[in-house]
Amino acid sequence: MKKKSVIEKNSSTEEKIKEAARKVFTQKGYAATRTRDIAEEAGYNLALINYYFRSKEKLFDIICLENIQLFIPSVLGILNDPATTLQEKIEILVSNYIDMLMKNPELPLFILSEIHKDPMTLINKVWSNNIRHENAYIIKQWQEFMASGKGPSVNPVHIFINALSMMIFPFVAGPLLRNRTGMGKEAFNKLMEERKKLIPVWIGTMLNIR
Amino acid sequence: MKKKSVIEKNSSTEEKIKEAARKVFTQKGYAATRTRDIAEEAGYNLALINYYFRSKEKLFDIICLENIQLFIPSVLGILNDPATTLQEKIEILVSNYIDMLMKNPELPLFILSEIHKDPMTLINKVWSNNIRHENAYIIKQWQEFMASGKGPSVNPVHIFINALSMMIFPFVAGPLLRNRTGMGKEAFNKLMEERKKLIPVWIGTMLNIR
DNA sequence: GTCTATAGACTGATAGAC
DNA sequence: GTCTATCAGTCTATAGAC
Numbered sequence: 001m002k003k004k005s006v007i008e009k010n011s012s013t014e015e016k017i018k019e020a021a022r023k024v025f026t027q028k029g030y031a032a033t034r035t036r037d038i039a040e041e042a043g044y045n046l047a048l049i050n051y052y053f054r055s056k057e058k059l060f061d062i063i064c065l066e067n068i069q070l071f072i073p074s075v076l077g078i079l080n081d082p083a084t085t086l087q088e089k090i091e092i093l094v095s096n097y098i099d100m101l102m103k104n105p106e107l108p109l110f111i112l113s114e115i116h117k118d119p120m121t122l123i124n125k126v127w128s129n130n131i132r133h134e135n136a137y138i139i140k141q142w143q144e145f146m147a148s149g150k151g152p153s154v155n156p157v158h159i160f161i162n163a164l165s166m167m168i169f170p171f172v173a174g175p176l177l178r179n180r181t182g183m184g185k186e187a188f189n190k191l192m193e194e195r196k197k198l199i200p201v202w203i204g205t206m207l208n209i210r
Numbered sequence: 211m212k213k214k215s216v217i218e219k220n221s222s223t224e225e226k227i228k229e230a231a232r233k234v235f236t237q238k239g240y241a242a243t244r245t246r247d248i249a250e251e252a253g254y255n256l257a258l259i260n261y262y263f264r265s266k267e268k269l270f271d272i273i274c275l276e277n278i279q280l281f282i283p284s285v286l287g288i289l290n291d292p293a294t295t296l297q298e299k300i301e302i303l304v305s306n307y308i309d310m311l312m313k314n315p316e317l318p319l320f321i322l323s324e325i326h327k328d329p330m331t332l333i334n335k336v337w338s339n340n341i342r343h344e345n346a347y348i349i350k351q352w353q354e355f356m357a358s359g360k361g362p363s364v365n366p367v368h369i370f371i372n373a374l375s376m377m378i379f380p381f382v383a384g385p386l387l388r389n390r391t392g393m394g395k396e397a398f399n400k401l402m403e404e405r406k407k408l409i410p411v412w413i414g415t416m417l418n419i420r
Numbered sequence: 421g422t423c424t425a426t427a428g429a430c431t432g433a434t435a436g437a438c
Numbered sequence: 439g440t441c442t443a444t445c446a447g448t449c450t451a452t453a454g455a456c
Contacts, residue, residue, distance in 0.1 A: 013421075028327055032241035035450060045423055050451055106326075112382055113323045116316075117238055119385045157391065157401065158408060165379035166372050172322055172382060173374070175329045181367070191367065198368060205415055223439075245432060255441050260433055 014052045017042045021049075022063050026110045030060050030117075064114065064122060067107055074100060079136040086141045091200045094167060098196050101171050102189060109172045152207050159206045166199050224262045227252045231259075232273050236320045240270050240327075274324065274332060277317055284310060289346040296351045301410040304377060308406050311381050312399060319382045362417050369416045376409050 020042035024033050035056050039046035053059040074096045078089055101108065115122050145151055152159060170177065170192065178188055230252035234243050245266050249256035263269040284306050288299055311318065325332050355361055362369060380387065380402065388398055 029239060029241065029323070031239065032327065034448090046450090047424085047452080048422065051421075054451095056450065109322060109326055112319060112386065113239070115386055116319055117242065119389065123386070123389055154408060155401070155404070158405065161380055161387070161401075162376050162412070164383070165375040169375035169379040169382070170371055172379070176322065176325055176333070177371070179329065179333055191365070191371075194365070195368065198364060201419070202372070202412075202416060205419065206412060209411070209415070244430090256432090257434080257442085258440065261439075264433095266432065 013042075013044060013048060017044065017049055017052060018059075018062065021059050022067070025060060025063050026067070026106045029110070029113060064111075067104075068111060070100065070104060070107065076136075079138045082137050086138070086145055087200070087204060089138055089141075090163075090203055094163070094199045094203075095196045097167050098192055098199075101168065102192055105171045105174055107171075108168050112172065150208065152209060154209070159203065162206060163199070163203050166195070166202065170195070223252075223254060223258060227254065227259055227262060228269075228272065231269050232277070235270060235273050236277070236316045239320070239323060274321075277314075278321060280310065280314060280317065286346075289348045292347050296348070296355055297410070297414060299348055299351075300373075300413055304373070304409045304413075305406045307377050308402055308409075311378065312402055315381045315384055317381075318378045322382065360418065362419060364419070369413065372416060373409070373413050376405070376412065380405070 017038065021038045024037050024041055028037075033056075035049050036046050038059075039049055042048075049056070049059065053062070075093065078084075078092050078096070081089070084092065146156070174188065177183065178185070183191075227248065231248045234247050234251055238247075243266075245259050246256050248269075249259055252258075259266070259269065263272070285303065288294075288302050288306070291299070294302065356366070384398065387393065388395070393401075
């Protein structure tokens with residue numbers, strides 16, 4: 001019984017509508033998306049969207065939640081692994097993160113846009129307390145690194161910002177970058193692939209600048 | 211006669227509506243903005259928005275054009291100055307750019323969002339041939355630098371991307387960053403002020419990595 | 421579960437008074 | 439130039455047939 005309902009949920013109308021909604025919402029944003037667009041993309045009648053999800057807004061909330069959660073699970077295990085060094089953790093994190101972004105290149109701009117239009121609603125709705133990292137092993141390693149005197153002389157927040165910037169921004173500006181440089185999709189992906197190895201090197205250098 | 215009409219244009223209803231439109235469009239995007247919001251923000255009746263600008267879309271086009279042009283003029287003179295070195299040009303460009311972003315922190319996300327929703331329309335509408343840099347002096351300096359053998363061993367596009375990322379991304383992610391770090395507006399601006407001097411150093415380091 | 425038909429609310433735009 | 443009143447079109451959501 002339970003098994004059957006799970007199977008049904010994962011691969012039929014409801015799921016198809018959700019996938020269609022994810023695609024259209026992510027590309028056009030909430031306001032510019034019409035329920036008709038979603039229904040058409042899913043190949044069903046627009047009445048079904050309300051049958052399954054009550055309203056456009058409730059469907060949007062679900063998509064937001066799932067989109068944002070894509071950012072999280074790949075990270076938690078790595079942060080708490082006592083077997084890897086700080087530098088190794090950075091290498092793994094950067095590589096995983098860029099992988100995820102290459103699979104979902106439109107995600108960052110979608111999330112940042114919707115947060116910008118209504119900052120607290122989305123953040124509080126979704127982030128609640130999904131992330132708890134106080135006891136992560138990486139914190140201990142970081143504190144040891146800073147205490148050793150080998151850390152950066154600048155505010156470390158700068159380097160954290162730089163790491164996020166170098167990973168995420170190319171995807172946020174993807175269409176513009178490709179248009180300006182005349183780069184194709186493949187060339188762009190090749191470049192991002194290279195960055196998996198380069199970004200940890202740059203971060204490492206910044207951490208030791210004094 | 212001519213003088214009078216210019217004065218009228220620059221500081222009355224038409225200009226007030228434009229300022230209101232800039233504010234609301236920039237914050238909510240095109241689709242989520244109602245002409246009523248703009249009229250209310252401007253303190254006038256919504257009929258006037260059509261009286262002066264014919265339609266919501268034509269008004270939006272004007273705002274887009276003006277917003278994107280904010281990115282350009284501050285840059286052109288610097289690129290062509292034979293009196294400054296490459297490193298000095300980078301320092302000035304970064305400083306000016308961050309200044310401009312601190313005055314218009316919402317601009318990058320607005321432009322990137324609207325480009326994403328409809329890539330070619332906006333880019334072609336506005337960019338046409340506003341930017342011509344083939345003969346800029348900086349190109350010559352760059353080619354000399356690369357020919358000297360002191361240039362980076364990685365594809366220089368990476369470093370160009372990094373420079374843009376480190377400057378622009380903090381503003382694109384501003385609301386999220388402030389929320390996650392508990393930073394206030396003043397602390398954020400102080401950080402950005404610091405980055406005016408730091409980013410050229412980081413870029414310089416990247417250019418010499420081999 | 422899925423479709424058709426339509427209600428009910430909102431939005432951009434205009435006509436016409438002042 | 440500015441405002442009021444209103445229309446025509448579009449959108450979300452629902453009622454009801456199948």
